Amino acid sequence: MNKVAVSELLGDDAKHLKLELLYGKAWLDSKFISSFRIQKPGLGLAGYTDHIHGGRVQILGNTEISYLQTLNRDDRYFSISELCKKDIACFVVTKNLKVPSELLTCVKKHNIPLMRTALVSSEAITKISDFLEYKLAPETVIHGVLMDVYGVGVLIIGRSGIGKSECALELIKRGHRLAADDAVHIIRKQDFLIGASNDLLHYHIELRGLGILNVKDMYGVNAIRVRKKVELVVNFVDWNSEESYERTGLDNKFFEILGIHLPIIMLPVSPGRNMAVIVESAAKNQLLKYMGYDAAREFENKLNKKLKESENIESDSFFDSKGVE
Structure with a gap:
């Protein structure tokens, strides 16, 4: 306790x-x-x-x-x-x-x-x-980057050197805000999670080859957050051509932190992929889900409806060809 x-x-x-x-x-x-x-x-x-x-x-x-x-x-x-x-x-x-x-x-x-x-x-x-x-509040520390993207708290995780901080910097340039880099301190408050940086790393981000950058000084106070509610986890993984990645978005997966299950998205990293744009899209999609719209489920419902209509047409054609006495 x-x-x-x-x-x-x-x-x-x-x-x-x-x-x-x-x-x-x-x-x-x-x-x-x-x-x-x-x-x-x-x-x-x-x-x-x-x-x-x-x-x-x-x-x-x-x-x-x-x-x-x-x-x-x-x-x-x-x-x-x-x-x-x-x-x-x-x-x-x-x-x-x-x-x-x-x-x-x-x-x-x-x-x-x-x-x-x-x-x-x-x-x-x-x-x-x-x-x-x-x-x-119960607390833990997770290696990653916490960003405020369109108001959604996105926790980016993945192995060291995979490009989390580089993606965060690109997101900052696109108008989003940094809450924590490298060591994200997370506490559980009732049934949600709050993430922040420790006092030493506040407003700073580490980029291999450049070193430590002060985001507040470089991009202004609008580019940083003191703390942010954690709502979505994005896991950067190395691209593997033999691996099967999610294609429809129907297979919902979750990541547990301090007993809270957060939606997690596995994003394979490869040359040429703009990870910042993909993370932005993930945040927007999460906002739509909050509003009750799930694009993947909507597509599935339309597809099932189309298949059912096709089955009915084929059934009617079969009876028409046989005739009815």
Whole structure:
């Protein structure tokens, strides 16, 4: 199971969460969040803690703080103390509300980081949940090139040196955008995949004979994407005259990444084939499928209809020649 250190909630990429650390700097790297789901303790503050989940961020909003203020000091301390026994990853107080002194005492006793944000509870829950979902997502690295072609995320794979980056450069020249070259970092977010480059290789592409090129500097910001949803896999393979390649497009094949099955197209590479144009065509065809139109299936239906009409004509001709009594 993936885990995220509480310290990441205060990192540079989490500034939009507007979190302020009130206590627990020494425990930020030893306390871990194991779920992107955020919890408001609710009845947990009233003593019913059976459904308080460990490893989660606990949000204390206006309702929770107001309830605690209705208790006397001893009951308030007991309520918070019982909650702190449930392996809480951290507490976040919203709306910059005043923190009860008993809460600060309890988090110090149980070594739980305490933070505060100016965001209202609903906004804080949404933003923290989205941030953690991205951080906790299953991930993998695939050798290839990820391109945005007509809005379709196309992952080009194949052996080293087969021409993936050269095809990507031609696609960039034709107005499409690069998301990642060489090492594509892919994460699973719910039921879809997001691909991106690592920080070192952002905006760069490697071409044998030329070296490393900065796509953003050469072609402008319109030529790059920070990340892109992966929707189609194109596998470049060496041309083999004895191999049987797909001719109709009816044989749908799939490529599994992190449990998600993506459509894959096997494209043989040979001298004279414009691979960029073929990849463009594959992306356009995928767009048509999204719109409910499958050219291969449409052709098959027309062919079957034509064959059926021919069979009916032959059958009618046979009976006409025999006559009917």
